[in-house]
Amino acid sequence: MIRDITIGQYYPKDSFIHKLDPRTKIIGTFVFIISLFLFRNKFLPYVVVIGFLGLVIGASQVPIKHIVKGLKSIIFLMVFAIVFNVFLTSGEVLWQWGILKITKEGLENAGFMALRLTLLIMGSSIMTFTTTPNHLTDGLEKIMNPLKRIKVPVHEISMMMSIALRFIPILLEETDKIMKAQMARGADFESGNLIKKAKSLVPLLVPLFVSAFRRANDLAMAMEARCYRGGEGRTKMKPLKYRKEDFISYLILVLYLVSLVVVKKVSPV
Numbered sequence: 001m002i003r004d005i006t007i008g009q010y011y012p013k014d015s016f017i018h019k020l021d022p023r024t025k026i027i028g029t030f031v032f033i034i035s036l037f038l039f040r041n042k043f044l045p046y047v048v049v050i051g052f053l054g055l056v057i058g059a060s061q062v063p064i065k066h067i068v069k070g071l072k073s074i075i076f077l078m079v080f081a082i083v084f085n086v087f088l089t090s091g092e093v094l095w096q097w098g099i100l101k102i103t104k105e106g107l108e109n110a111g112f113m114a115l116r117l118t119l120l121i122m123g124s125s126i127m128t129f130t131t132t133p134n135h136l137t138d139g140l141e142k143i144m145n146p147l148k149r150i151k152v153p154v155h156e157i158s159m160m161m162s163i164a165l166r167f168i169p170i171l172l173e174e175t176d177k178i179m180k181a182q183m184a185r186g187a188d189f190e191s192g193n194l195i196k197k198a199k200s201l202v203p204l205l206v207p208l209f210v211s212a213f214r215r216a217n218d219l220a221m222a223m224e225a226r227c228y229r230g231g232e233g234r235t236k237m238k239p240l241k242y243r244k245e246d247f248i249s250y251l252i253l254v255l256y257l258v259s260l261v262v263v264k265k266v267s268p269v
Contacts, residue, residue: 022139
């Protein structure tokens, strides 16, 4: 299960998406996420979204099975959202037992909610799969650069987000090692009810937190040893520059939004 979590991992390739400016990918990801909430429970707009996402995944050359692996980390959230919508949405009753009831509208909302969460995770994963943490930091800092005028520590915020993303795969690997070590000593993380499983995680969480704090301390000492003092006066060895591919990508993004709005207007269901 731990190895199936792919959030924050970079997948090296020489694709069209990998070569794009990180600002293009960050803005494109935010636009894609926002587009998922522009319409509600209509089938045809989702066809446009799925087609656009399929085009991006194909251009990124990231294997689809590698992207789907990341969905396993949100199964619990997805099941919770589905159950919540199925049983607590009012409407045409299809089945009822006591206070529990399943409605037609509840099933519809649950289905679209699951689809929306799936597309959201897959779409946002493309950004981390195709962008290194360093480029992600530079892109975020450049996008938020106007906030410096109101004394927002843009460089520090971007650095923290980048370090957090970089630490995700490291901590997952550390968790996997600790789990195997504990299982070799007879620990059982699978059997028992929910409370027993939660208690069995205590021997796992304690060394994981110790390891995380140790790594954070080592990183801080390494940054201080290199005289890191924040973003003031720092220059870039490779400044970000928009290229022709980025403008083409922005044009495709605009066409995607326009087509989505048009389909939403003409869609009967």
